[in-house]
Amino acid sequence: MEEMIIMTGISFREFVQKLDREGKLLHAKKKLSLKLEVASLLHSVEPRPLLAEVRESEYRIVGNLFATKELVAECLGCRKEELVKRMLYAIENPSEPKVVERSEAPVLENTITNVDLTKMPIPLHLPNDGGPYITSGVVIANDREYGRNLSFHRMMVIGKNKVVARILPRHLNEFINRVEANGGELDIAIVVGAPINVLLAGATSVDIGMDEMKIANTLMPIRTVKLDNGIEVPADAEFVYEGIVTKEEENEGPFLDLTGTYDIVRRQRVIEITKIHHRDNPIHHVLLPGGAEHKILMGMPREPTIFREVNKVTECTGVNITQGGCSWLHAVVGIKKKNENDGARAITAAFAGHKSLKHVVIVDDDIDINNMEEVEWAIATRVQGDRDVFIFKDQKGSSLDPSANPMTLATAKIGVDATVPLNEKKKFKKEGYKEINIDEYL
Template sequence: MKDSKNKNPSGVHDLRSALELLKRTPGEYVETHVEVDPHAELSGVYRYVGAGGTCQRPTRKNGPVMVFNKIKGFKDISVAIGLNGSRKRVGQFLNCEPEKLGFLLKDSVEHAIAPIEVSADKAVCQEVVHLASDDDFDLRKLLPAPTNTEEDAGPYITMGLCYASDPDTHESDVTIHRLCVQSRDELSMWLTPGRHIDAFRMKAEAAGKPLPISISIGVDPAIEVAACFEPPTTPLGFNELSIAGALRGHPVEMVQCKTINEKAIAHAEIVIEGELLPDVRVREDQNTDTGRAMPEFPGYTGEAKAAIPVIKVKAVTTRRNPIWRTTVGPGEEHVNMAGIPTEASILDMVERAMPGKLLNVFAHTAGGGKLLAVMQFKKSAPVDEGRQRQAALLAFSAFPELKHVILVDEDVDIFDSDDVMWAMQTRYQGDVDTVFIPGVRCHPLDPSQDPKYSPSILQQGMSCKTIFDCTVPFHLKEHFERSKFKEVDVKRFLPDFE
């Protein structure tokens, strides 16, 4: 539905309306009716078309979204990939200038609107119901979950919005996790340490009970982005769906699941209903023995985990002729979905400590939206010298998985890597402008975080966080002024210039 106050002029409220918007936007949408194999081929195609990010080169940055209409081995289902694969598209979906998305997300956290429950007759996600108790039920034949590469542990659900609740407080959380199809009715689930759903799972497991969980696939892009917030910005008990509500100006609609005591996103294309089983673990690559999981955001294939939790699937509900939603793990989609909430978290933390000094933040593509932030800081007086490094320290607190911060002045375009590298070459001296913070927890998927890599790393998952201060010392500012060109109206010479 479109908000009556026109908070959402894009009209985007689910996956289908997002695709329709892109179809009307030149260069943002492509589709094919050529049959594609979901095993490695589908992702192999999109790697060239528009994966971007940290994906193996050659790839294309800011390529279009792509829809595959004919999937080998499946009928009446299509696959959409790359929806959030450009910052410009995310801006279109959220009615915001791409450079201001971090600020929009920050404001949405502060003006959260809680989700609401609707009746089953209003939930398009339940138009078709497949029960796991049926003899012909088989996730592997029902859902075209792809493998990103030929060495993946199995078919992966990469864009499943996992929704579960605390067994005691009933506070809910939504997050995207790595889910591998293991059998006709089982999924493995890898939860990185500290995730809230894992806290719920451990609490249920301690009581010897399963944890009900719904997995909504193919939803409003606003939800996909909002779900990627992390603590401390969204602490335990904060439902990230309320951020999506603020982005749209109305609550996200939820519906009671058919077979479990949990809710799902009512407009989703597909919902998987299941339970996280207590004290049951499975080897992630038990069906392939590859030793590999799937390509992750740093650009490397993660190792298959030896023992991770299992979801026992009870049912799958869908829209008629549903659209499966997937992504390439190291692609630009991850950069935007993870990175824009990272920016919002840093902006919020630093603004509260030193108002008006941090002008903007970019969670850079090279770090997959998590490991690297470029921060644009303004020094207005001699007393501001040193505060830029304090801002960097606050950024590490705002987003604990952040590894590197590059600080630049207000005249540097943080979204232009060439400009950032220019600042590093002309405003940085390694011996005085580098700050090392060794022995700190970071993100476990960074392969350099290993004791074999550095003697300063005591165990896997620790890192040396680093600040690269590429700002000009305040007392030398007049010696570092960029050449100034005359301001002109280019359109007088080139009317169609953009």
């Protein structure tokens, strides 16, 4: 594959300004309340990006900034169709970001040491939510052996300098356990208003010990700056919260998540926020829970990992994590079938490429994986249930799936092989009528 290197990355702020120049950024004409109004307006204008001032904070908010793949592609300076390959290239070719001096880092233009989260533009999204939530925060943490890790964690504000964070048993959780086993506490930095490469890398699942910031840097070059706690953060971010993961636990939730249904309340770790750094005139990034932007950031980074696994067993032509499947539970995978069992092998590989995937449909490359009517047509005309549907019982599923067991995550998974048997290609060809100029006839 050809090398894909761009020299300069675009910061969160520069992208907001670019969209504004192009007339693609909506401006709310009056100040919004953080209580429900911000969320309601973001929802109403989806997927158009919106900038607004808020009543309860001096800082502005922006949302729906990356609510479509087109917006993501525009920010990365590529075509929508190139995104999966761009991300795969970044995963396979991580590179070291440039570290700059503090004086060169806009994010350090201002530092608040007397933290008061009630003054921050953190919205209450729905009346039944457990509290206001930071939704766009990418947590950066260091481990002595594993190095750096990036991951998203929603955070519910529970005090002036305290949040309770949803931390699934993945890498950050492992870092916490490791430092606590040695009697320490984990320092973290939470980035809000992170550039698109950091957002995508933060949502990418790679092996522990792989530094997602290096993936971000290959996706688009980034400058970082070192904080007092030793953590390097994007130098051009809007906000960075410094924090410590305490041993205290509190109720986290209820929270309306990706699926549009309520996630349960759980005992989760409390994070103490010790400092807030921000650029001049900063903009807080709001990721509307269950909204289009949330879906894009969740689903997109799973497409390259599925692509990679499927490509190991047969030629993969594309992956679509579908919006209707909450951009998490469903995928359509295109293959160039060469062996009769390629469809079945692709199903197993797709599940390996995204552990939370529940249903997957494999199609031939004559089907447009982004057109769900075509995918359904393939299921309708090419599938025999007793031959092509594979059911896997008692699998580990997603904590976001309300139909899975919320404690054990037990779920069934289904793979549908909607590809055509190799020797019957002709029978399944989609025939078309001849194009005609109707003006000659009517």
